[in-house]
Amino acid sequence: MGTPMTVDVEDTVAAIATAPGNAARGIVRVSGREALACVARCCSPGTRAQLEHSEVSHRFPAIFQTAPPISEVPVDLFVWPTERSFSRQPTVEIHAIGSAPLLGAILRAVCDAGARLARPGEFTLRSFLAGRLDLAQAEAVLGVIDAANQAELRVALEQAAGGLSGVIEGLRQRLLELLAHLEAGMDFVDEDIQFIEQEHLQSELTSIRTQLTDLEIRFRDRGQGAGTPRVVxxxxxxxxxxxxxxxxxxxxxxxxxDxxxxxxxxxxxxxxxxxxxFQLIDTxxxxxxxxDPLVVSVQTAMQTQWSSSHLELFCLDATREPSEWERxxxxxxxxxxxxxxxxxxxLTLPVGVRPDAVVTSSxxxxxLGSLKSAVAERLNQANSVRGEVVSCTAARCRGSLRGATQRISAALPWVAAAAGEELIAVEVRAALDEIGQIVGAVYTDDILDQIFSRFCIGK
Ligand SMILES: Nc1nc2c(ncn2[C@@H]2O[C@H](COP(=O)(O)OP(=O)(O)OP(=O)(O)O)[C@@H](O)[C@H]2O)c(=O)[nH]1
Ligand SMILES: [Mg+2]
Structure with a gap:
C-alpha cells in the first residue's frame, strides 16, 4: 500500500519530539526497524549491550556520544524494543537537557548512524497505519498539540481517547449488521426467507440517519469560527x-x-x-x-436560508388543524x-398542544418572552456540544456525514417500496464508505496527506 509520505514505513526515522526553545528536558525520538541499533552505535559498549539485549520496555541512564565539541552527553534512554510503542515499531527516546544545539547534535549523530529525518506527522502516521490510532484520534493528537486553552485541550484529549471514534464505530457496526442481513437476503433470493423485517430496516435506517444529522449539526461551526447563530x-x-x-x-x-x-x-x-x-430570519x-419561475426562485432563496441556519422555528397556525404537509x-x-x-x-388555543411547542400571539x-428564552437555551445547548470535536476533524467529517446521510435518505424510499435488497444494499454500502472515512476504516492517500502534513516534525 502506498502512502503519501513514504514508501517504506518501516525504515528508521528520527526527529526532535519536543517544542523548539530551551527547556528542562528535550527528546529525540527514533522509530523503525533499526531504531535500537542506530542509537546503540552512538553509545558506549556497555550501553550498546544493554540496548541489544532489551526485550521489554525499559528506561536507563546512558552516555551519548556526539561529534565534538559536545562529545559526551548524559541522557536517559526510554526503550520500546517491540511493537508496544506509540508507532508500533521499535522505538527509542533520548531524553536530554532541552537545549536546541544539544538536541540538534544528538539528532545528527543518530542520522549519521543510519536513521533519516522524520517528516511531519510521520510517527503518528505510522501509528495510524499500524492500527493503533484511527484518523479521528490522529487528528486529536494534532488538537492536543495545538490546543489554545484548557477547553480545547479537554476536547482533544477526549477525542484522542476514542470518544468520537466510539460513536462513529457504533453507527458503522449497525450499518454493517443491516448490510449483512441484506446480503444474506440476496443470497437466498429464490427462497422465501426474510432475513430482516422491513419495519426494522426502516426504523434502524431512520434512527441512524437522525444520529448522523445530529453529528453533522454539531460539526457545522467547528473549524470556521462560529459567528452569530441563525434562527429561521x-x-x-x-x-x-x-x-x-x-x-x-x-x-x-x-x-x-391577509x-x-x-x-x-x-x-x-x-x-x-x-x-x-442571534439573527432572526423571516422567510x-x-x-x-x-x-411559476418567480415563486421557484423565492422558494430556493428560502431553502438556502433555512439550510444554513442553526435552529428552525416551525410555525403552526393555531386557528386551523395542521395540514398534511405540516404533519x-x-x-x-x-x-x-x-x-x-x-x-x-x-384567536383560539391550539388543539392537541404538543408538549415541546411554544404557544404565542403576535x-x-x-x-413571546418564553419563546425568546427557549431559543437562547437551545442555542446555548448547541454551543456546548458543538465544541466536542477537534476543529480539523469537524471540517473533514462534515462532508462524510452529509454524504452518508444522503445515501441513507436514498435507501429509505427503496425500503418503503419493498424494493429488492440489492438496491438498498448499494446505498448502505456507500453510506458505510462515507462513515468509514471519518475513522479511517476507508482512506485515500489524499486524506492521509491532508491530515498528516499538518503535523509538525517529531509528532
Ligand atoms: N389575531 C392574530 N392575527 C395574526 C397573528 N399573527 C398573524 N396574524 C394575521 O395573519 C395574517 C398573516 O400574517 P403574516 O405575518 O403575514 O403571515 P406569514 O406567515 O408571514 O405569511 P407569508 O409571508 O405569506 O408566508 C395577517 O393577516 C396577520 O395580521 C396573531 O398572533 N394574532
Ligand atoms: Mg411573511
Whole structure:
C-alpha cells in the first residue's frame, strides 16, 4: 500500500519530539526497524549491550556520544524494543537537557548512524497505519498539540481517547449488521426467507440517519469560527411568520397581510435574549409543487436560508388543524434542529398542544418572552456540544456525514417500496464508505496527506 509520505514505513526515522526553545528536558525520538541499533552505535559498549539485549520496555541512564565539541552527553534512554510503542515499531527516546544545539547534535549523530529525518506527522502516521490510532484520534493528537486553552485541550484529549471514534464505530457496526442481513437476503433470493423485517430496516435506517444529522449539526461551526447563530422562521404561507418576526425583533419591518405569499425576500434582524445574540430570519412561506419561475426562485432563496441556519422555528397556525404537509414535516427528522411554535393563540388555543411547542400571539405578546428564552437555551445547548470535536476533524467529517446521510435518505424510499435488497444494499454500502472515512476504516492517500502534513516534525 502506498502512502503519501513514504514508501517504506518501516525504515528508521528520527526527529526532535519536543517544542523548539530551551527547556528542562528535550527528546529525540527514533522509530523503525533499526531504531535500537542506530542509537546503540552512538553509545558506549556497555550501553550498546544493554540496548541489544532489551526485550521489554525499559528506561536507563546512558552516555551519548556526539561529534565534538559536545562529545559526551548524559541522557536517559526510554526503550520500546517491540511493537508496544506509540508507532508500533521499535522505538527509542533520548531524553536530554532541552537545549536546541544539544538536541540538534544528538539528532545528527543518530542520522549519521543510519536513521533519516522524520517528516511531519510521520510517527503518528505510522501509528495510524499500524492500527493503533484511527484518523479521528490522529487528528486529536494534532488538537492536543495545538490546543489554545484548557477547553480545547479537554476536547482533544477526549477525542484522542476514542470518544468520537466510539460513536462513529457504533453507527458503522449497525450499518454493517443491516448490510449483512441484506446480503444474506440476496443470497437466498429464490427462497422465501426474510432475513430482516422491513419495519426494522426502516426504523434502524431512520434512527441512524437522525444520529448522523445530529453529528453533522454539531460539526457545522467547528473549524470556521462560529459567528452569530441563525434562527429561521419557517412554515406554510400565512401562518403569521412575519408578524412574529416583527413582534420579536424590536422595530421589525416585515410586511404582513391577509394574502398568502406576502413575504418574498427574506429579512434578517439581530436579537439578544438572555445574553445570547442571534439573527432572526423571516422567510417566505413554503409552497409545494410550484411552477411559476418567480415563486421557484423565492422558494430556493428560502431553502438556502433555512439550510444554513442553526435552529428552525416551525410555525403552526393555531386557528386551523395542521395540514398534511405540516404533519409530514413534524414527523420527519430535520437536518436543522427544530422548535415548534403555535401562532395566533389570541384567536383560539391550539388543539392537541404538543408538549415541546411554544404557544404565542403576535397580537397580544403571549408567549413571546418564553419563546425568546427557549431559543437562547437551545442555542446555548448547541454551543456546548458543538465544541466536542477537534476543529480539523469537524471540517473533514462534515462532508462524510452529509454524504452518508444522503445515501441513507436514498435507501429509505427503496425500503418503503419493498424494493429488492440489492438496491438498498448499494446505498448502505456507500453510506458505510462515507462513515468509514471519518475513522479511517476507508482512506485515500489524499486524506492521509491532508491530515498528516499538518503535523509538525517529531509528532
Ligand atoms: N389575531 C392574530 N392575527 C395574526 C397573528 N399573527 C398573524 N396574524 C394575521 O395573519 C395574517 C398573516 O400574517 P403574516 O405575518 O403575514 O403571515 P406569514 O406567515 O408571514 O405569511 P407569508 O409571508 O405569506 O408566508 C395577517 O393577516 C396577520 O395580521 C396573531 O398572533 N394574532
Ligand atoms: Mg411573511
Amino acid at each position: 422562521l419557517r412554515g406554510a404561507p400565512n401562518v403569521g411568520k412575519s408578524s412574529l418576526f416583527n413582534a420579536l425583533a424590536d422595530g421589525g419591518k416585515a410586511l404582513v397581510s 394574502a398568502s405569499g406576502t413575504t418574498r425576500d427574506y429579512l434578517v434582524q439581530q436579537i439578544e435574549s438572555e445574553g445570547v445574540m 417566505a412561506g413554503v409552497e409545494e409543487a410550484v411552477q 409530514s414535516q413534524l414527523s420527519a427528522t430535520s437536518l436543522i434542529p427544530r422548535m415548534v411554535v403555535w401562532t395566533k393563540a389570541d 397580537q397580544t405578546g403571549l408567549g
